Amino acid sequence: MATAATERQTPLSTQEFEQAIRDKGRLYHIHHPYHRAMYEGSATREQIQGWVANRFYYQVNIPLKDAAILANCADAQVRKHWVQRILDHDGYGEDEGGIEAWLRLGEAVGLSRGELLSQEHVLPGVRFAVDAYVNFARRSHWRDAAVSSLTELFAPAIHQSRLDSWPGHYPWIGEEGYQYFRKRLSEARRDVEHGLRIALETCTTRAEQDRALNILQFKLDILWTMLDAMAMAYELQRPPYHTVTDQRVYHRGLG
Numbered sequence: 598m599a600t601a602a603t604e605r606q607t608p609l610s611t612q613e614f615e616q617a618i619r620d621k622g623r624l625y626h627i628h629h630p631y632h633r634a635m636y637e638g639s640a641t642r643e644q645i646q647g648w649v650a651n652r653f654y655y656q657v658n659i660p661l662k663d664a665a666i667l668a669n670c671a672d673a674q675v676r677k678h679w680v681q682r683i684l685d686h687d688g689y690g691e692d693e694g695g696i697e698a699w700l701r702l703g704e705a706v707g708l709s710r711g712e713l714l715s716q717e718h719v720l721p722g723v724r725f726a727v728d729a730y731v732n733f734a735r736r737s738h739w740r741d742a743a744v745s746s747l748t749e750l751f752a753p754a755i756h757q758s759r760l761d762s763w764p765g766h767y768p769w770i771g772e773e774g775y776q777y778f779r780k781r782l783s784e785a786r787r788d789v790e791h792g793l794r795i796a797l798e799t800c801t802t803r804a805e806q807d808r809a810l811n812i813l814q815f816k817l818d819i820l821w822t823m824l825d826a827m828a829m830a831y832e833l834q835r836p837p838y839h840t841v842t843d844q845r846v847y848h849r850g851l852g
């Protein structure tokens with residue numbers, strides 16, 4: 598008879614494991630009140646601008662995270678696919694890349710390129726959360742780092758929700774701002790197919806599956822925590838040091 602302990606060790610079937618991964622979508626940042634406000638049309642211009650400026654820090658760090666995964670991966674077949682993610686963001690040939698598209702989104706919401714590039718709006722809480730993601734990829738086995746990207750399973754829905762709702766709610770946002778979200782619809786679907794295959798093929802014991810689900814939760818925590826920091830600053834008007842100064846005195850990264 599199986600005891601509770603041995604039952605815990607029974608691996609989930611591939612279908613059950615995939616379902617457990619997909620079930621994590623109920624904790625995606627699409628459900629964060631900050632995100633809901635943007636989607637529902639109640640976000641202010643300052644809140645949208647704050648989100649775009651802070652999320653830029655995520656955008657510029659994604660290729661560093663993916664380069665760390667490549668650097669830790671001895672499997673050429675994996676690298677051959679994974680390298681595409683860096684090109685998607687940095688650009689290649691005629692494709693201007695996601696970082697450039699995000700800078701255009703910044704301009705479309707009224708932020709200059711210089712404002713985004715200087716990182717002057719990046720809140721410490723956002724910086725720490727994104728840095729935790731990059732550092733996890735640097736120090737982990739590439740398979741664990743690959744699993745942490747699986748929140749992208751849920752990303753097409755969130756990009757689509759912005760394309761569906763923002764133009765109606767925020768007519769002041771220029772049309773050229775939406776290209777990033779359009780571009781990611783197909784890129785995220787392709788990436789996640791590869792990432793999911795890695796997870797399903799390499800996490801075969803219950804312990805490995807549980808670890809993968811915990812890593813995915815770590816990543817969900819990062820995304821949620823970024824929005825918590827933005828909610829403090831732009832909804833509750835309590836950015837860091839607000840009791841002392843209204844200047845953005847926070848550090849811009851230590852290089």
Ligand SMILES: O=C(O)c1cc(C(=O)O)c2c(n1)C(=O)C(=O)c1cc(C(=O)O)[nH]c1-2
Binds near residue numbers: 746748756820
């Ligand atoms: O707008 C979003 O809500 C959102 C979320 C995520 C995500 O789930 O990590 C990514 C993106 N966008 C995105 O645009 C992107 O390029 C991306 C790469 C990754 C990753 O973990 O490698 N996540 C995401």
